[in-house]
Amino acid sequence: MSDIKVKIGLECHCQMTSLKTKLFCRCPADYRGKPPNTNVCPTCLGLPGSLPYLNRRAVEEAIKVALALNCKINRRMVFYRKNYFYPDLSKNFQISQYDYPLAVDGQVTINVNGTDKVIRIKRVHIEEDPGRIVYKGSIESSPYTLVDYNRMGIALLEVVTEPDMETPTEAKAFLQELRSILEHLDVSDGSLEGSMRCDANISIEGGSRVEIKNITSFKEVERALSYEIIRQRNLLRRGVQVKRETRHWDEVRRVTVALRAKEEEMDYRYFPEPDLVPIEIADEMIKKIKEQLPELPATRRIRLVKQYGLTEYEARVLTSDKHLADFFEKLVSIHGNPKIDCNLVINELLRLLNEKNIGVRDLKFTPLEVSELLRMVDEGTISWKSAKYVLRKMVETGEHPRKIVEIEGIRRIASIEEIEKYVDMVFEKYREDVEEALREPKVVHKLVGEVLKETKMLADPKITFQIVSKRIEKLRELKK
Amino acid sequence: MGDSREAIITPETLEYLSELARLRLTESEKKIILRDLNRILEYFSIIDEVEVADVEPAFHVLNVSNVMREDEVGGDSLTQGETLANAGHKEEGYIKAPRMV
Numbered sequence A: 001m002s003d004i005k006v007k008i009g010l011e012c013h014c015q016m017t018s019l020k021t022k023l024f025c026r027c028p029a030d031y032r033g034k035p036p037n038t039n040v041c042p043t044c045l046g047l048p049g050s051l052p053y054l055n056r057r058a059v060e061e062a063i064k065v066a067l068a069l070n071c072k073i074n075r076r077m078v079f080y081r082k083n084y085f086y087p088d089l090s091k092n093f094q095i096s097q098y099d100y101p102l103a104v105d106g107q108v109t110i111n112v113n114g115t116d117k118v119i120r121i122k123r124v125h126i127e128e129d130p131g132r133i134v135y136k137g138s139i140e141s142s143p144y145t146l147v148d149y150n151r152m153g154i155a156l157l158e159v160v161t162e163p164d165m166e167t168p169t170e171a172k173a174f175l176q177e178l179r180s181i182l183e184h185l186d187v188s189d190g191s192l193e194g195s196m197r198c199d200a201n202i203s204i205e206g207g208s209r210v211e212i213k214n215i216t217s218f219k220e221v222e223r224a225l226s227y228e229i230i231r232q233r234n235l236l237r238r239g240v241q242v243k244r245e246t247r248h249w250d251e252v253r254r255v256t257v258a259l260r261a262k263e264e265e266m267d268y269r270y271f272p273e274p275d276l277v278p279i280e281i282a283d284e285m286i287k288k289i290k291e292q293l294p295e296l297p298a299t300r301r302i303r304l305v306k307q308y309g310l311t312e313y314e315a316r317v318l319t320s321d322k323h324l325a326d327f328f329e330k331l332v333s334i335h336g337n338p339k340i341d342c343n344l345v346i347n348e349l350l351r352l353l354n355e356k357n358i359g360v361r362d363l364k365f366t367p368l369e370v371s372e373l374l375r376m377v378d379e380g381t382i383s384w385k386s387a388k389y390v391l392r393k394m395v396e397t398g399e400h401p402r403k404i405v406e407i408e409g410i411r412r413i414a415s416i417e418e419i420e421k422y423v424d425m426v427f428e429k430y431r432e433d434v435e436e437a438l439r440e441p442k443v444v445h446k447l448v449g450e451v452l453k454e455t456k457m458l459a460d461p462k463i464t465f466q467i468v469s470k471r472i473e474k475l476r477e478l479k480k
Numbered sequence B: 001m002g003d004s005r006e007a008i009i010t011p012e013t014l015e016y017l018s019e020l021a022r023l024r025l026t027e028s029e030k031k032i033i034l035r036d037l038n039r040i041l042e043y044f045s046i047i048d049e050v051e052v053a054d055v056e057p058a059f060h061v062l063n064v065s066n067v068m069r070e071d072e073v074g075g076d077s078l079t080q081g082e083t084l085a086n087a088g089h090k091e092e093g094y095i096k097a098p099r100m101v
Helices: A056-068 A168-184 A218-237 A283-291 A297-308 A312-319 A322-335 A338-356 A367-379 A384-397 A401-407 A416-429 A431-439 A443-454 A461-479 B011-020 B027-049 B080-084
Strands: A006-015 A080-083 A093-096 A103-112 A115-128 A132-135 A144-148 A155-161 A196-204 A210-215 A245-250 A255-258 B094-098
Touching: A006 A168, A006 A218, A056 A103, A056 A115, A056 A155, A056 A168, A056 A283, A093 A115, A103 A168, A115 A168, A168 A196, A168 A218, A168 A297, A168 A322, A196 A218, A210 A218, A218 A245, A218 A255, A297 A312, A297 A322, A312 A322, A312 A338, A322 A338, A322 A367, A338 A367, A338 A384, A367 A384, A367 A401, A384 A401, A416 A431, A416 A443, A416 A461, A431 A443, A431 A461, A443 A461, B011 B027
Parallel strands: A210 A245
Antiparallel strands: A006 A155, A006 A196, A080 A093, A103 A115, A115 A155, A132 A144, A144 B094, A196 A210, A245 A255
């Protein structure tokens, strides 16, 4: 069944969050957290007599992205009106691009399970974000909708891929790479709610193309696509033709829902926006922007491997999130042990971040505090195991590691005498296990575990293992 | 203008266009608009006679390009009261709209 071919294409909408103003007016771009309908002006609302006025930096930032995605920049770009009636746009059209978009024909290399794959970029264009529709209660039960136009007019970058992805995992990998590129360029902050959204096209062999709309975060993409593949396969298995349609991803119920036929066959009647003149992009401008491009994830990976002796996998995990890679490099600059520092960041720290569903920048401590923690391990004050525990406490409370260690009485028990006392206790308590350990060496580990538990995990595991093994050895000798 | 010539806008096209434009037309309005639209488009079809193979497309009546502004916040933002002044239905600072999905 898994050899049925699946083709996935993505249409990603990324807000250019580093801009100060909207795309065509001087309203602040920072619309989040404001009371509804207070971040608008006659231009973004499309009131009569107002005129759009293009943000120069939006064009420059978009060129940065197009270059980073290896696109061909069109020397002339034109804005178009995309006409449709939907309450998320008060002027009944969206200023977007159609023919003559900003850029075409790019590519991004992704890596899934160690294998590189090129995903072609069809086009990159600039458009304005629509307003936000708020549902009363759930989407299903809401009797009407509420509209907030604060977001309307925010500069959006649309990145369209060719249908080059074959699994939901590849789609996720692409989005992660795109997000990392945008963050390295400092164009878009992917951690802001709703700053990156996408639609997905998916077709499986023998069926028509289905479009899934309303995927409101990159995290949801894998889920939505996996659901859709199962749905389409089930249809095919029952001999039902998958018809060409647009479906809506319901995040709450985690299913895709068919839209009514009327909503899907949109006729946008695009025409050149008469209120905006064409934009000619000069070679010098492109050249200048190209020269100022910062280090991108792909180059950074190569450098991390070279400079710190990391594996390619480690470098890849770090650069999947710019801020994670930044955190690591800062940590190394203070603590200076790339292997250990990387291990702590990509295994321990990343796991905690995922578990708590927060980002690196939500942490209440800096690499400096983490270097202090690792120094305690280096000094032999605490064990690696305790360090992991302290890191968790740091994430939860933001407390300084030395203080956590002090308050909780964490130390590393390495004295043989002290550990032997605990071993005595455990051997007394678990006689049957001791008997078994004489015959079955695996049980030794269980005893070691019990000793560690008795010491509240403070004893050095290696020394404890040596002591327990020696003891068992001795008992075995005596039995003979 | 004779009826013998094939109409550019058929009654079906008009039906479709009025749906896209969210206009509900009466039968008599449809008749008038159908006639007017065809007249206008026929008049425009004169343009088709011009040879344009070697002419660059014009996107704008003005021969101007690259009108852009700096990315600085400016002050003609509206208050919530002003924004909602013309809204027929509102609730808690939002505009009320029918549900669509």
